[in-house]
Amino acid sequence: MPLLARMLVAPVFIDIRPGAVAGLGALLAELRIARQGRIAVAVGPGQGDNILGELRIEGAEAFRVPDGRLDSAVTLGRQLRSSQFEAIAGIGGGKTIDVAKFAAHMAGIPMVAVTTSLGHDGIASPVSTLNHESGTGSYGVVMPVAVIVDLDRVRHAAPSLSxxxxxxxxxxxxxxxxxxxxxxxxxxxxxxxxxxxxxxxxxxxxxxxxxxxxxxxxxxxxxxxxxxxxxxxxxxxxxxxxxxxxxxxxxxxxxxxxxxxxxxxxxxxxxxxxxxxxxxxxxxxxxxxxxxxxxxxxxxxxxxxxxxxxxxxxxxxxxxxxxxxxxxxxxxxxxxxxxxxxxxxxxxxx
Missing domain, CATH: 1.20.1090.10 (Dehydroquinate synthase-like - alpha domain)
Known part of the structure; x- marks a missing residue:
């Protein structure tokens, strides 16, 4: 008898706990997301820089994400593609995650979402919502390969976002x-x-x-x-x-x-x-x-x-x-x- 089923796309790894962000480096190594160590880390204007200072990921290069605009996502995507990065970790709130997802999709590399707030359901979605000159657009992207939610960081985010x-x-x-x-x-x-x-x-x-x-x-x-x-x-x-x-x-x-x-x-x-x-x-x-x-x-x-x-x-x-x-x-x-x-x-x- 034939077995009818469908394959579901889902993150390979999900970690939700206090202090979870400390495990980012080990996660990247254990899952072999980046075999050669060419990792980009996109950080937002909120807690991203603070987290970046605590991480020790050999070979990682940091990129600042100033806003949630389509232009910023395209610029980051071009940088990732031209420098031949193997993976990107997006660290920050919803806008930073959406920019990193779009850029990763554009560059054709896996993306790890490290969220510092629980402001919307874009954490693991195959959609990036980005602002542009005519308003807001939703763009289909590849779902993050892993999702990290650090509950300590969420509590430190602004109430309107956390x-x-x-x-x-x-x-x-x-x-x-x-x-x-x-x-x-x-x-x-x-x-x-x-x-x-x-x-x-x-x-x-x-x-x-x-x-x-x-x-x-x-x-x-x-x-x-x-x-x-x-x-x-x-x-x-x-x-x-x-x-x-x-x-x-x-x-x-x-x-x-x-x-x-x-x-x-x-x-x-x-x-x-x-x-x-x-x-x-x-x-x-x-x-x-x-x-x-x-x-x-x-x-x-x-x-x-x-x-x-x-x-x-x-x-x-x-x-x-x-x-x-x-x-x-x-x-x-x-x-x-x-x-x-x-x-x-x-x-x-x-």
């Missing part, structure tokens, strides 16, 4: 609901395994007790974000982790840059879209989770007026042409969006 991935993790519930909506309305195929992984990742964070900076919670959050990234790898797109919630996030980033972090915006977008779907029981669970961990829930929490948030909602479908979500189904007018935003704010604030 655990903002809570919002991104639970936004998978909204993304999956949008995907299932697209299946019903327009016949879009749904990958059941990707849905199962994304939903499980979201629910593990939604119902995880304890303080967001405890080891136990951070481990669950890190695992959830990694699993969410792998769900995208299974689906071959960001569909299981990006719906109307992320359309709103990208719209706010484009219309009002610098408003909040990826995870914070994804959480608010997910809560708003869940209200639009009139799934009020789940909306209450999401709202309570965000409130419990000090994440934004309303436009005012983000520093936006209702009109500015409504403008972003109206613009949101243009950020992902061809993606069908609750926003595309409802096709609300500007007046209707304003009314829904007001109703949403009242519901959240009680």
């Amino acid at each position: 655990t903002a991935g809570i919002g991104d993790a639970i936004s998978d519930l909204s993304a999956v609901a949008d995907w299932e909506l697209a299946a019903v309305d327009i016949g879009e195929p749904v990958d059941g395994l990707a849905v199962a992984m994304a939903r499980s990742a979201a629910l593990s964070v939604l119902h995880q007790p304890g303080h967001a900076r405890s080891d136990q919670f951070l481990k669950v959050l890190a695992e959830s974000l990694i699993l969410s990234g792998m769900a995208m790898g299974v689906a071959g797109s960001s569909r299981p982790a990006s719906g109307g919630d992320h359309e709103i996030m990208h719209a706010i980033n484009q219309l009002h840059p610098g408003t909040a972090s990826h995870g914070e915006l994804a959480g608010v977008g997910a809560l708003f879209c869940t209200h639009l779907r009139e799934d009020f029981e789940q909306a209450e669970l999401i709202s309570e989770c965000l409130r419990r961990h000090g994440l934004p829930r309303t436009p005012s929490d983000l520093g936006l007026s209702h009109a500015e948030f409504a403008q972003a909602v109206a613009y949101a479908p243009r950020t992902r042409p061809g993606r069908y979500t609750i926003l595309e189904r409802l096709e609300l007018s500007e007046r209707e969006i304003g009314e829904r935003v007001d109703a949403y704010h009242k519901a959240v604030m009680g």
Whole structure:
């Protein structure tokens, strides 16, 4: 009898614990990721330099990543390719990891993600989200060969970044609901395994007790974000982790840059879209989770007026042409969006 199965792309090695970054050198040697020792280390503007000073990796060359722009990723990719590096370790937050992933893909070499914050699910995803002159773009890349999450470093990151991935993790519930909506309305195929992984990742964070900076919670959050990234790898797109919630996030980033972090915006977008779907029981669970961990829930929490948030909602479908979500189904007018935003704010604030 033939055995039907599919091969799943996943990191070869995952290490989530306090002090994990100290094992980077040994990891590179033991997994023989770089046989000749030609290793590039990309560090971000946050904790990257501090970590670099503590590492002793023979033959490694450091590169500074100034921002999360496409130009920076292309420049780094050219440097890696011209100098014939065998591997790159990206050390820092989400922007640094995304730049390093894109550069590694461009150079055709393996990449190790060493994250210092849990701001979004790009830790192990096959997607790099980078800024460019027209806004934000998502680019398909090869998944990291290994992922290191140092919980001590995560705790030292800024609060808006260290655990903002809570919002991104639970936004998978909204993304999956949008995907299932697209299946019903327009016949879009749904990958059941990707849905199962994304939903499980979201629910593990939604119902995880304890303080967001405890080891136990951070481990669950890190695992959830990694699993969410792998769900995208299974689906071959960001569909299981990006719906109307992320359309709103990208719209706010484009219309009002610098408003909040990826995870914070994804959480608010997910809560708003869940209200639009009139799934009020789940909306209450999401709202309570965000409130419990000090994440934004309303436009005012983000520093936006209702009109500015409504403008972003109206613009949101243009950020992902061809993606069908609750926003595309409802096709609300500007007046209707304003009314829904007001109703949403009242519901959240009680």
